[in-house]
Amino acid sequence: MTEKTKKVFINNDNMATFVCPKCKKQTTADVSEYKDINKAVRIQHTCSCGHSQTVLLERRKFYRKNVNISGTYVLPQEGIRRPMTIKDLSRSGLKLELTGERVKVGDRLSVVFNLDNPQKTLIKKEVIVKTASGCMIGTEFCSRDPNNAIDKAYDTAIGFYTFS
Numbered sequence: 737m738t739e740k741t742k743k744v745f746i747n748n749d750n751m752a753t754f755v756c757p758k759c760k761k762q763t764t765a766d767v768s769e770y771k772d773i774n775k776a777v778r779i780q781h782t783c784s785c786g787h788s789q790t791v792l793l794e795r796r797k798f799y800r801k802n803v804n805i806s807g808t809y810v811l812p813q814e815g816i817r818r819p820m821t822i823k824d825l826s827r828s829g830l831k832l833e834l835t836g837e838r839v840k841v842g843d844r845l846s847v848v849f850n851l852d853n854p855q856k857t858l859i860k861k862e863v864i865v866k867t868a869s870g871c872m873i874g875t876e877f878c879s880r881d882p883n884n885a886i887d888k889a890y891d892t893a894i895g896f897y898t899f900s
Contacts, residue, residue, distance in 0.1 A: 741778060744791045746771065752793060756783035767793060800826040801898040807849025811839065822849060827895050829863060829876040839873060841865050847875075857893045 744752045750768035755761070761783055770777045770793050777793040805822040809832070821833040830847070839845065843865045851857040867874035 741790050741792050743794045744781075745794045752791075754781045754783070754789075754791060756785060756787050757789060758787040759783060759785040761785065800824045803852070805849050805852055807847060809834075809845045809847045811843060811845060820847065820849075823872070825894065826898060827877075827891055829866070829874070832873040832875060834871050834873060836871075839865050839868060841868055844878065845875065851893065851897050853897055857897070859890055859893065861890060 742757070744754055746752050746767055750766060750771055751764050752767045753762055753764045756763075763781075763783065765781075767779075770779070778790055779793065780788055781791050782788040802824050803822055805825070807820050807822060808817045809820045810817050818837055819835060822830050823833055824831045832847075845863050845865065846860070847863055848858070848860050851859060862878040863875035864878050865873055866876050
C-alpha cells in the first residue's frame with residue numbers, strides 16, 4: 737500500500753465513510769458492489785471539494801493495528817513460558833512473531849502481554865493458531881463472550897487501544 741493510499745473500512749451495512757484529507761468532509765457511500773471481490777480493492781474517491789484520493793477498501797470485521805509489543809505465550813501441553821512479539825492486534829486476534837519455536841495451525845496458546853497504552857493494560861487470553869508461516873503466526877481469540885465479564889473487559893480494552 738502506497739503512502740497516499742488510505743484504508744477505508746466497510747461496515748456491516750456495506751457502507752464506507754470517506755474522509756477528505758484536504759477539507760475533512762465526511763461522505764458515506766454504499767460499496768456493496770465490492771464486498772465479494774477476493775482481492776484488494778482500491779477505488780478512487782472524489783470529494784465535493786474536488787480533491788481526489790485512492791482508498792483501499794478494508795473488509796475485515798475489526799480494525800487491525802500494527803504494533804510491536806512484547807509478551808509471552810504458553811503451549812498448554814508443555815507449560816513452558818516463551819517470548820513472543822505481537823506485530824498486529826485487533827479485537828478478534830493477533831499476529832505473533834515467535835523465536836525458534838514452531839507451532840502449527842490448530843494449536844491453542846495462552847498469551848499474556850501488556851498494551852503499550854498509558855495504563856499498561858494487562859491482557860491474558862487464549863488464542864488458536866489460524867495461520868503459520870515460519871516465525872509469523874496468525875491467531876484468533878478463542879473466547880469473545882460479551883456476557884463474560886473478563887472477555888468483555890479485554891475486548892473493551894483492546895477495542896479502545898486499537899482505535900487510539
